[in-house]
Amino acid sequence: MRLRRALPWGMAVLALALAALLAVLILTPLPPSPRGPEPGRSLFWAHCAGCHGADGRGRTWRTRLLFLRPGDLTRSEMATLSDQYLRDLIRQGGSSYGKPGMPAFGFELTEAEVDALVRYLRVLPRAPRDVG
Incomplete structure (x- = not known):
């Protein structure tokens, strides 16, 4: 039962981390x-x-x-x-x-x-x- 409650939060944290990584990759200026x-x-x-x-x-x-x-x-x-x-x-x-x-x-x-x-x-x- 705990796993079922924790899974949506884990997915949300993962999605947020991926969005942050994507933003950093796109916004980092080229040399x-x-x-x-x-x-x-x-x-x-x-x-x-x-x-x-x-x-x-x-x-x-x-x-x-x-x-x-x-x-x-x-x-x-x-x-x-x-x-x-x-x-x-x-x-x-x-x-x-x-x-x-x-x-x-x-x-x-x-x-x-x-x-x-x-x-x-x-x-x-x-x-x-x-x-x-």
Whole structure:
């Protein structure tokens, strides 16, 4: 009988511990970029790599834990998006564009920083197009 009463409390404690671990893993910042001081790269590491990954593909151990998966910034379709669209998406977030997981950075980044970030997104290596 005691086990039956203790089991729900044990499950609650376990769920709380897992939630705390998940929060720590997601909110722990990535280390600074080892590659150099270019403004776009630094901004990407500071604001984007946590969700989109260091390579921009959005496939990291952290993203597997997210309910909404981040977009792959290396897909070939990125080349068809205008700079203005990318600027607006970065500033306003993704809610207006059908990407509810993308936060807005308009209050955190200056116009020059948004432009540097867009330039960096343009030079990310592109993934080959899926065939078939």
